[in-house]
Amino acid sequence: MNRYTMGAFALVGFLMGCGSEAPPAPSTTVGEVVHPELPPLPEVSGLTPMPDLNPDPHIVEVDLVARPHAVQLLPGQATQLFNYNDQFPGPLLHARVGDRVIIHFRNDLAEETVIHWHGLRISDQMDGSPVIQTPVQPGASFTYDFVVPDAGTFWYHTHYHQIQQLEYGLYGALVVHERDFPVFSAERIFVGDDIRLRTTNNQISAFQTSGPDIGAGRVGNRLLSNGRVINGEDGDGPVTFTIPRGAIERWRFVLATNALSYGLRIRGADARVISTDGGLLPEAFALERVEIAPGQRYDFEVRPQADATEVVLEALVLVLDENDNVVEAPFVLARGTIEGETVTPEPVYPKVSLPATSVEAAGHEWKLSGGVVDGQVQFTINGVPSYVGEGHEHVLLETFEPNVPVKITLSSNVSPRHPFHIHGQFFQILERGGKPVFEPGLRDTVEVRGNETATILSYFENHGRWMVHCHISEHSENGMMADVQVGTQAAGHGH
Ligand code: C2O
Numbered sequence: 001m002n003r004y005t006m007g008a009f010a011l012v013g014f015l016m017g018c019g020s021e022a023p024p025a026p027s028t029t030v031g032e033v034v035h036p037e038l039p040p041l042p043e044v045s046g047l048t049p050m051p052d053l054n055p056d057p058h059i060v061e062v063d064l065v066a067r068p069h070a071v072q073l074l075p076g077q078a079t080q081l082f083n084y085n086d087q088f089p090g091p092l093l094h095a096r097v098g099d100r101v102i103i104h105f106r107n108d109l110a111e112e113t114v115i116h117w118h119g120l121r122i123s124d125q126m127d128g129s130p131v132i133q134t135p136v137q138p139g140a141s142f143t144y145d146f147v148v149p150d151a152g153t154f155w156y157h158t159h160y161h162q163i164q165q166l167e168y169g170l171y172g173a174l175v176v177h178e179r180d181f182p183v184f185s186a187e188r189i190f191v192g193d194d195i196r197l198r199t200t201n202n203q204i205s206a207f208q209t210s211g212p213d214i215g216a217g218r219v220g221n222r223l224l225s226n227g228r229v230i231n232g233e234d235g236d237g238p239v240t241f242t243i244p245r246g247a248i249e250r251w252r253f254v255l256a257t258n259a260l261s262y263g264l265r266i267r268g269a270d271a272r273v274i275s276t277d278g279g280l281l282p283e284a285f286a287l288e289r290v291e292i293a294p295g296q297r298y299d300f301e302v303r304p305q306a307d308a309t310e311v312v313l314e315a316l317v318l319v320l321d322e323n324d325n326v327v328e329a330p331f332v333l334a335r336g337t338i339e340g341e342t343v344t345p346e347p348v349y350p351k352v353s354l355p356a357t358s359v360e361a362a363g364h365e366w367k368l369s370g371g372v373v374d375g376q377v378q379f380t381i382n383g384v385p386s387y388v389g390e391g392h393e394h395v396l397l398e399t400f401e402p403n404v405p406v407k408i409t410l411s412s413n414v415s416p417r418h419p420f421h422i423h424g425q426f427f428q429i430l431e432r433g434g435k436p437v438f439e440p441g442l443r444d445t446v447e448v449r450g451n452e453t454a455t456i457l458s459y460f461e462n463h464g465r466w467m468v469h470c471h472i473s474e475h476s477e478n479g480m481m482a483d484v485q486v487g488t489q490a491a492g493h494g495h
C-alpha cells in the first residue's frame with residue numbers, strides 16, 4: 001500500500017476503464033497459507049494520504065504529528081491553526097478492512113491532546129477517549145495500534161479541549177476499504193467544516209463561554225471544503241476537478257464542524273446514497289438530499305447526467321437574508337466539470353446485511369437537556385452533567401450486555417439539536433417522534449432535533465467502556481457526555 005502500488009493501481013484502473021482485462025492476480029506465500037494477492041487500494045482524490053512506512057500489505061504504519069501550522073485561507077495574513085502533519089484537513093489514513101493500523105503520534109503542541117478514531121469499533125484502550133487515555137503531554141508520543149474491523153468512511157479528531165482544538169483544525173479523514181470493494185472510475189473524499197475568522201486579521205476569533213455559542217454551538221462565518229474557504233468573494237472557492245461522461249464515481253463525505261448541520265445535494269448527476277457512518281447499505285437509494293450532522297458520513301455513487309455540463313456537490317445551509325429571515329441557501333462544496341468520455345463497468349457491491357431491527361428489545365431512555373446553573377450553561381443526560389478532567393467523576397450512564405439488542409429513545413426537551421454519538425458501536429435509527437422513519441444503514445451518530453425524540457437500536461457488540469455524547473463540542477464539554485459499559489470491566493479490550 002505504498003505510493004508505487006497506488007500509482008500502479010491508477011494505471012490498472014485506467015486500463016479496466018477502457019474495457020481491457022485486468023492482469024491475473026499473482027499470489028504470495030505467507031507462512032503455510034497461500035494468500036491471493038490483494039488488489040491495491042484505489043486512489044481517493046481530494047486529500048493527501050499518509051505515507052505507509054510498513055511494507056507488509058496487511059499493516060499500515062504511519063507517523064502523525066500535531067503542531068501549530070499556518071494556512072493561507074484568505075488573502076492577507078495566514079491563519080494560525082493546529083494541524084496533523086502540517087495538512088489541513090489532516091492526511092488521509094487509508095486501509096483495508098482487517099488491516100493492522102499503527103500510528104506513531106507525537107504531540108508538538110504546547111497543550112495536551114488525544115486522538116479519537118471516530119466510528120472505529122476498536123479496543124476502548126485505543127479509542128482516544130480522554131476518560132481512558134491519559135492525554136499526550138506536549139513533546140510526548142503515543143502509539144495507537146489496532147485492527148480496523150469495519151469498512152467505511154470514518155474520521156479522526158482531537159478529543160481534548162475539543163471546542164478549541166477541533167475549531168483549530170485537528171481532524172482528518174479515515175477510509176477503510178471493503179475486502180472486495182466495488183471498483184469505480186474514481187473515488188473522491190470531501191470534508192466539510194466551518195470556521196469563525198476575524199475579518200481584521202484572518203485569525204480564529206475568540207471563544208465565548210456563554211450565550212448562543214454555547215447554547216447552540218459555535219458556527220463559523222466561513223464554510224470550508226477540504227480546507228478551502230468556499231463562501232465569499234475572497235475565498236478559494238469549491239474543490240474543482242474534471243469528470244468524464246460515463247463515469248461512475250464514489251464520493252465520500254465527512255462533516256467535521258463543531259456544531260453546524262446542513263443538507264447535502266448533488267446536481268448534474270444521478271446520485272445514490274450507498275453508505276452511511278457504518279459502511280455500505282444493503283440497498284442504495286436515490287439521493288434527493290440528505291441531512292448531515294457533525295460527525296456523520298455519507299458515500300454517494302455519482303453518474304453525470306447526459307445533458308449536464310457539471311456535477312456539483314452543494315451544502316444547503318440556513319442563513320439570514322437581507323431582511324433577517326432565516327432561509328436556506330446553497331453553497332458549492334465541489335464542482336466537477338464534465339469533460340471527455342469514458343465507459344465504466346457497473347460497480348459490483350458486496351452483499352451487506354444489517355442486524356435485524358424487528359426484535360424484542362428493552363427500551364431505554366436518554367433525556368438530553370440543559371439549563372443555567374449558577375449563571376453557567378450546563379447540559380445533561382438524564383439530568384446529570386458529566387465532564388472530563390481533574391476533580392470530575394465521569395458518569396457511568398448504563399451497563400449493557402454485549403450482543404443483546406437495546407432500543408434507546410433519545411429526547412431533547414429544549415430547542416437545540418443534539419447530534420448524539422456513541423463510541424465503539426453502531427446502531428440503526430428506527431423512529432422519530434414514535435413514528436418509523438426511512439434512515440437506513442448503520443450509524444454512530446444520530447441527530448436528535450429540538451423537542452423531538454429519536455429511537456435507535458444497537459446490539460452493543462464491542463466490549464469496553466465507551467463515551468456517549470453530543471457531537472456539538474460546546475454541549476459535550478459543558479456536560480452532555482457520559483460513559484456506557486459494555487460487558488464486564490475486565491473484558492474492555494475490544495473483540
Ligand atoms: Cu467524534 Cu467522542 O467523538
Ligand code: CU
Pocket residue numbers: 416417418419470471472475476480
Ligand atoms: Cu448537543
